[in-house]
Structures are given as structure tokens and as C-alpha cells.
Amino acid sequence: MSTLTVPPVPPSPKDDAIQLYRAFKGFGCDTSAVINILAHRDATMRGYIQYEYGTMYSGDLLKRLSSELSGKLENAVLLWMHDPAGRDAIVIRQSLVVERNLEAATEVICSRTPSQLQHLKQVYHAKFGVLIEHDIERNTSGDHKKILLAYxxxxxxxxxxxxxxxxxxxxxxLYKAGEKKLGTDEKTFIQVLSGRSAAQLNATSSCYRDMYGHSLKKAIKNETSGNFGHALLTIVQCAQNPGKYFAKVLYKAMKGLGTNDSTLIRVIVTRTEIDMHYIKAEYSKKYKKTLNDAVHSETSGHYRAFLLALLGPNQ
Incomplete structure (x- = not known):
């Protein structure tokens, strides 16, 4: 369930484009006005605003936003401006090819539904002129590569x-392939976890606990490690409860000294229109603090205002 709040009668995309143009005009940018518009429009509306802006002012709205904003706010707003598949494509490409930090690509691929992945593959190819499978092939290795390609x-x-x-x-x-034997039969884990529906995997997790006295998640933690382990755990946890999984990812991003802003931006921006309502509920339940309060204490300025606008009322 989405936390995005859209005005009951939203202004026309043309009016929004005019307001944005005015916010950019003159000395300095009226950043609050930009946030008030863009953080309260859904993906379709944002697409129309970009179209109207380009038609009226012969300019690219994304380029203008990039020149007017900076730092973490710029990163968050620019990612937000794309549709869900476009955002996922950008995050994966950045993670695989630019940063070579495979955590984000692993999380995105292993937490999406089959239909979301199908759409993502098409958008990725259209955006970057290369198949996503080729980028996975070139930039990952071993069992991690195998599970991503299979999934x-x-x-x-x-x-x-x-x-x-x-x-x-x-x-x-899975018990025979993991805990029962010396070493791990990774091929079996890949086969089962990439081939079953979320509901089916959830049932398997439940059976595993009933039969062996502890969770499949615990078994995977004991039997695997690194990026491969992260991929398997993401698949199993998102099959059971994606809200709980992403609440934990957000908690870890803000835990301790400093904040992992790229994770904070990625999860909030990509989940706002999908299931952020459930993520917030799981966060409050597990960490006895609202997600809004956590984000408020870890961020500042217009960046904070933008993320909190996406998260909706503090509850």
C-alpha cells in the first residue's frame, strides 16, 4: 500500500510545469515549491509533467532539476522522477557497472515479482542498449551470478x-543440500529458490521450520555467505514478508554512526508507491520507533523534507 499523498484534485500537468519553471527562475531555486509539487504526484502525473515541461520550454526537466538541485536531494528527486521499472534499471546499472557494489542490484532483482522483472528487462535494454543478463554476466561471478541469472x-x-x-x-x-551434508549443494538452492512462486516458497519455509525446528533463513545464513547468501536471503524474506525485509534494510542503513543515504533513498523512493505503508508498520513494530522519526533524526534540510513527504503522515 502506497504512502504517496496526492491532492484530491491535482493541478493539470501543464500548471505543474509552469509552477516548476517559476521555481527555477531568477536567483536560486525555490526548492520547497519543487518538493511540494513532485513529492505529491504519482508516476503517471510525473511523466505528464515532464512531457508538458519539454513541450512548453523546449528543455529537459530532468536536466533542469539536476542543475538546480544538488547532493542527496538531487539523487532522490531524479530517481523519483522515473517510473518504477526505469528506477530499477538505473539502480541496477549503477550498482553493477558504475560502482561495482553488488548489494543494491542483488536486492532489487531478488525482491521483484516475475512481471516486474519482465518489464524491467525491456526497459533496461531500451535505456542502456544492452541486455541486463549481459551486464550480470560481465559484472558478477560464481553462484551469485547463477542465482541472479536464474531468478x-x-x-x-x-x-x-x-x-x-x-x-x-x-x-x-534443501535440508539435504545444506545442513545435512558437509559443504553445500548450491545448485539445489538456486534451482528451488529461483523456480518457485513467493507463496510456494513461503510454504516451504513454514515446512522447514516444522520439520527441522528452525527457519530456512537461519539455514541459509549458516550455509552461505557474501553476495550469494544475500541473494538467497532476499528471495526467502521477500516471499514471506517484504515489508519486514525492507524495514530491516532501512534500519541497518540508519544504524550506528553515519547514514547510508544511497540505501535510504533507494528503498524509500522505490517502495513509496508499492508497499511503504506496510514497511512503516513493520518498522514501528520491530524497532519501537516510527520510520518517519528515524528518517527525521538522520537527515536534514530539503532532503529530509522530500523523504518525509514521500513517507506520508507520521504513524
Whole structure:
């Protein structure tokens, strides 16, 4: 459930484009006006605003935003301006090719639904002129590469029906491939986790706990590590409860000295229109503090105002 608040009767995209142009005009940028408009428009509206701005002022709104804003606010607003698949494509490309920090790419790929991944693949190719599989192939290695390629290319059922017998069988297979043997049969983990629907994996996790007295998540933590382990854990946790998974990612980004702003921006911007309402509920439940309060204490200025606008009322 989204936390985005849109005016009951939003201004026309043309009016928004005019207001943005006025905010850019003159000495300095009226950043508050930019935030008040863009943080309260959905993906479709933002697309229309960009179109109207380009038509009326013969300029690229994204380029203008980039020249008027700076730092973390610029990063957050520019990512927000794209549609969900476009954002995911940008995050993955940056993570795989530019930064070679594979955590973000792993999180995005392994937390998306099969239909989201299908759309992402098309957008990625259109944006960067290369197949996402080629970038994964070139910039990852070993079992991590295998799970990402399998997960992004295997068709999976997206409904809620589960096969209980298959869940029990998969739980046994995973136990034999991991905890029961010396070493780990990674191929089996890849096969099962990339080939089952979220609901089916959830049933397998439940069977695993009933049969072996602890969670599949714990078994994966004990049996795997690094980027490969991160991929498997993301798949299993997002199958069970994506809200809880992302609440933990946000908590870790703000924990201790300093804040991991790229993670904070990525999760808030990409989940606002999907399930941020549930992420906020899980955050409050687990950490006894609202996500809004945590973000407020870790950020400042217009950057803080933008993120809090996306998060909606403090609850």
C-alpha cells in the first residue's frame, strides 16, 4: 500500500510545469515549491509533467532539476522522477557497472515479482542498449551470478495457491543440500529458490521450520555467505514478508554512526508507491520507533523534507 499523498484534485500537468519553471527562475531555486509539487504526484502525473515541461520550454526537466538541485536531494528527486521499472534499471546499472557494489542490484532483482522483472528487462535494454543478463554476466561471478541469472529469467507463478506436498519435498531437498551434508549443494538452492512462486516458497519455509525446528533463513545464513547468501536471503524474506525485509534494510542503513543515504533513498523512493505503508508498520513494530522519526533524526534540510513527504503522515 502506497504512502504517496496526492491532492484530491491535482493541478493539470501543464500548471505543474509552469509552477516548476517559476521555481527555477531568477536567483536560486525555490526548492520547497519543487518538493511540494513532485513529492505529491504519482508516476503517471510525473511523466505528464515532464512531457508538458519539454513541450512548453523546449528543455529537459530532468536536466533542469539536476542543475538546480544538488547532493542527496538531487539523487532522490531524479530517481523519483522515473517510473518504477526505469528506477530499477538505473539502480541496477549503477550498482553493477558504475560502482561495482553488488548489494543494491542483488536486492532489487531478488525482491521483484516475475512481471516486474519482465518489464524491467525491456526497459533496461531500451535505456542502456544492452541486455541486463549481459551486464550480470560481465559484472558478477560464481553462484551469485547463477542465482541472479536464474531468478531474472525463470517464469514463476504469481498467485497464492500452494502445493503442500511440493513444499514438504522442497524443504527436505534443501535440508539435504545444506545442513545435512558437509559443504553445500548450491545448485539445489538456486534451482528451488529461483523456480518457485513467493507463496510456494513461503510454504516451504513454514515446512522447514516444522520439520527441522528452525527457519530456512537461519539455514541459509549458516550455509552461505557474501553476495550469494544475500541473494538467497532476499528471495526467502521477500516471499514471506517484504515489508519486514525492507524495514530491516532501512534500519541497518540508519544504524550506528553515519547514514547510508544511497540505501535510504533507494528503498524509500522505490517502495513509496508499492508497499511503504506496510514497511512503516513493520518498522514501528520491530524497532519501537516510527520510520518517519528515524528518517527525521538522520537527515536534514530539503532532503529530509522530500523523504518525509514521500513517507506520508507520521504513524
Amino acid at each position: 531474472i529469467s525463470t517464469p514463476r507463478y504469481e498467485g497464492f495457491e500452494v502445493n503442500r506436498e511440493m513444499a514438504e519435498k522442497d524443504a527436505k531437498i
